Amino acid sequence: MNSPRAPRRAARLILALSVGLGLGLGAGALAQSTGAVAPRxxxxxxxxxxxxxxxxxxxxxxxxxxxxxxxxxxxxxxxxxxxxxxxxxxxxxxxxxxxxxxxxxxxxxxxxxxxxxxxxxxxxxxxxxxxxxxxxxxxxxxxxxxxxxxxxxxxxxxxxxxxxxxxxxxxxxxxxQIKNGSPIDMDLVPDPARGRAIYGRQCASCHGADGEGRKDARGHIVFPPLWGGESFNIGAGLARTYKAAAFIYDNMPMGVHTDGAWGEGRTLSQQDAVDVAEFFTHMPRPDFPLKDKDWPSGKKPKDARY
Ligand code: HEC
Ligand code: HEC
Missing domain, CATH: 1.10.760.10 (Cytochrome c-like domain)
Structure with a gap:
């Protein structure tokens, strides 16, 4: 019921399974320790x-x-x-x-x-x-x-x-004095084909081969979807490549370390994060009907979806 627990337990389980079955979540990144304890x-x-x-x-x-x-x-x-x-x-x-x-x-x-x-x-x-x-x-x-x-x-x-x-x-x-997310270099040019390969290797084990996520037997969300009809719509901040890249760079994949809030961490470079973000954000997802009202005074960011 309390969020950090359930996903964390699930992450540990996946981690254990991956180690056990030799599937491997990330390229040699399993169960490393970053040695860093986040300050409170x-x-x-x-x-x-x-x-x-x-x-x-x-x-x-x-x-x-x-x-x-x-x-x-x-x-x-x-x-x-x-x-x-x-x-x-x-x-x-x-x-x-x-x-x-x-x-x-x-x-x-x-x-x-x-x-x-x-x-x-x-x-x-x-x-x-x-x-x-x-x-x-x-x-x-x-x-x-x-x-x-x-x-x-x-x-x-x-x-x-x-x-x-x-x-x-x-x-x-x-x-x-905290940061909400890491600044991502917006000059990095996304390569969605490379992003698709990273997705298959490092994300699909939890978020599903078709980005559909995973629910438990009662239908409650364990791993949220990344695209498709049940994901966020094109009006969301995360539908934008560089915003999604920042989230992924700092927080995904989880379950690859033995420390941190949920064993997440810096196993992706900024280029990896931009590539995988470009790939999944541009997969089919719901429209945002009020999109014409956004950025009425111009200054639309370059990764805006409309
Ligand atoms: C070990 C399982 C696991 C792996 C591997 C993983 N994620 Fe996640 N991801 C989660 C969970 C769990 C959440 C939601 C966190 C919560 O509910 O507390 C999440 C949330 C997200 C979100 C925000 C919510 C959403 O559905 O849009 C994005 C984006 C995301 N992950 C992208 C990725 C990407 C990209 C990768 C691969 C580089 C990845 N994740 C790898 C478990 C995982
Ligand atoms: C798919 C991912 C996602 C989900 C789900 C989501 N948000 Fe957000 N939310 C974001 C992102 C990304 C930002 C930051 C946008 C930015 O940087 O401009 C944000 C910003 C916010 C802010 C502004 C925070 C600030 O300090 O400026 C609030 C408040 C907020 N969200 C509340 C919520 C609430 C409440 C829910 C659930 C009803 C929710 N969000 C669900 C991604 C999400």
Missing amino acids: TYAVKDKDGTSLPAYTIPDDTAIFRHPDAEAILYGQRLLNETRRLLPDHVGAAMNCSSCHVMQGKKPLGAPFINTYNSFPQVNPRAGREMTLEERINGCMIRSMNGKKLPADSREMQAMVAYMKWLAQDVPHGARV
Whole structure:
């Protein structure tokens, strides 16, 4: 039920199976240790650059002591089990935590650590200022290929409560000094044929030969799909080659090390990540009906899909 566990257990299982059967997930990358333990405490800087007290990624057990515990826990559950709990609003076989690693607690894994404190925010894709609720709905209609939640609904407010809790005491406008993803060199030219081969070797064991992902016996998502009718639509950030490459470079494949949040890690070069991203993002996936409204003031990024 708690996201890091299930996929991690699954990853370990796949790892064990791969070793046992001699299949091998990555070229000689199995069960290496990177030797690095990710820090939990990070510096915080205010808007004007002054240092503020450090931030520590909070432990889930701290939620129970919080006066708003019920909403925070429900919000966290919604991130982990979005499809199961919101079947009328989610079109993809995807949960928020499929991309926002460990419910947004992992730097470089599309974290929510700075999210609550950085909204409202001007969104270039929309060409206007957005509230946090509107931004969440952006992922609902694109990444989840679903429908918006009312801003004042219990579900929306629970997710906001969770993000607020995750920000801890960091004041509005200040930033915890983490990166949401690695910068990827946008001059790298993608080679989708090479990407297809990498996919077969390093990704298909979990995400399926046809990118369809994998569900458990009850139909719950174990490995999310990478393309096809149950994946994110072309309006999603991850449908863009270089955004997908950043996610993959930092977080995939998982289960290739014995440490890290889920044994993930730097076994792909940036070129590998760009190639495999170009390959899978351009496989068939749902359309985004509101695409004509995006980037109303121009400045479309070069990897935009429309
Ligand atoms: C297919 C992957 C994917 C899924 C699933 C997904 N997101 Fe996102 N989300 C992203 C990416 C990628 C970004 C960052 C986009 C960017 O860099 O512009 C993002 C950005 C966000 C942001 C803005 C964060 C910030 O600090 O600026 C919020 C809030 C958010 N997502 C919430 C959600 C919620 C809630 C769900 C589930 C209902 C969800 N997302 C599902 C990929 C996803
Ligand atoms: C050992 C299993 C495993 C391997 C190998 C693996 N992944 Fe994943 N991947 C996962 C899991 C599990 C998640 C969702 C994480 C969660 O739910 O907490 C995920 C999420 C993703 C996502 C975001 C969600 C989505 O469906 O779009 C992308 C993109 C992705 N993986 C790409 C790749 C690529 C590319 C490779 C190969 C280079 C790869 N993965 C290898 C298990 C794996």
